Amino acid sequence: MCLGIPGEVLTLDVERPGMATVNVGGARRQVNVMLIEEDGVQPGDWVLIHVGFALAKIDEEEAQLTLSYLEEMGQAYRDELQALAESRID
Amino acid sequence: MGPEGMRFVDEYRDREKAQALAANIATLVEPGRRYGLMEICGGHTHTIYKHGIEDYLPEEVQLVHGPGCPVCVIPMGRVDDAIWIAEQEGVIMTSFGDLLRVPGARGSFLDAKARGADIQMVYSPLDSLRIARSNPDRRVVFMAIGFETTTPSTAMTVLRAAAEGLENFSVFCNHVTIIPALEAILASPDLHIDGFIGPGHVSTVIGCEPYRFIAEKHGRPFVVAGFEPLDILQAIQMLLLQLRDGRSEVENQYTRVVPWEGNQRALQAIDEVMEPRPTFEWRGLGWIPDSAMRIREKYARFDAERVFDVPATRVADPPACQCGEVLRGTIKPWECKVFGTACTPETPIGTCMVSSEGACAAYYNFGRFTRLRVRQAGSA
Helix, strand or coil: CCCCEEEEEEEECCCCCCEEEEEECCEEEEEECHHHHHHCCCCCCEEEEECCEEEEEECHHHHHHHHHHHHHHCHHHHHHHHHHHHCCCC | CCHHHHHHHHHHHCHHHHHHHHHHHHHHCCCCCCEEEEEEEHHHHHHHHHCCHHHHCCCCEEEEEEEECHHHHCCHHHHHHHHHHHCCCCEEEEECHHHCCCCECCECHHHHHHCCCCEEECCCHHHHHHHHHHCCCCEEEEEEEECCCCHHHHHHHHHHHHHHCCCCEEEEEEEECHHHHHHHHHCCCCCCCCEEEECHHHHHHHCCHHHHHHHHCCCCCEEECCCCHHHHHHHHHHHHHHHHHCCCCEEECCCCCCCCCCCHHHHHHHHHHEEECCEEEECCCEEEECCEEEECHHHHHHEHHHHCCCCCCCCCCCCCCCHHHHHHCCCCHHHCCCECCCECCCCCCCHHHCCCCCHHHHHHHHHHHCHHHHHHHHHC
């Protein structure tokens, strides 16, 4: 729950404003991007996701750093990814 | 991850760079003076143990592990209240997975689930909202927990529920705020803290400005830090430089992610939906004024404490458990009487052993690298 997970924005959802499809660890997930809209979020941007909401835009290098940190967390990160995989945010 | 990404990661793990930083840190330390530096965030605690950061530091520098693990600080009474709500007629209780094993006086969510309560694990409060929509004849409650990294998400979810006119969704709000907890720690007489390693992701939301009182009123340097081993070593170097020069300022080592002003949109969402509680109990730290959030009157129908007649249970922490002293940093995890014997990650007595970011679990999992163990091995 405390883990911020990086994801790459694939598309902004036209029909549901404030939502985006994001690539997180190879899976496509729906994420709420309303809290970073003022930063002008675009496809190709990397974002830091907390419990289904993007809280910050980050660059790709920071995303890779964060991913490697998370992978070292082991089970806690696997649990979080599993929870995210089962999430059906709409 | 591509080779470019790996190279960048390697830079932040580079042993030579770490040793160069360590050598510089050693020059900043006055021999014989003790420097107590508190890392607030459980994520930092995890990195410190995982990478044996203490092994790079001179004896004079003591890292103290702070209260920044939200699972670790939730009092047993709130867990009992949540279980009471879960056991009411027609309720579906939804919770982050981290919380399922946290013990209250009447067991954990998992125990209540085994007794027949409908408790479902969710990744996001938005999942709870979906469950509410698809179960109109049930009352769906979201067990909200966390510091300012998760509070905006709860607030945004309440706003969404209000916009949709949902009538069967409410939040049992346990969100806590880091600043009053730091004030309580600074007021603690048995504690010697010279500076703070500030939380990375919480600061993404609240920014760096709220920490100014720690620097200005309490005269303690404060450096917001990232989660890589070199980030933490660099933050320690920045703290020691301030202490050597007699300065106390707020600095941001983690500019890669943390904007000085935080995320205004997230703060506005919190302020729209929530207000500070007069007081809130923290496990191990006791009652701290203005240290948690509750739902505003305007959104009362989404507030589980108003929707249900919650018993407001108060339970003393288990006597064998020394989580409070660990959270205040007055003892190290391994100095607790039940550490690693009666209390383990599999059968936790205290919350610090439940969460992977709790100081006890982090030490239990990676403790072989710590300075104490190295010394013991050397003298054996």
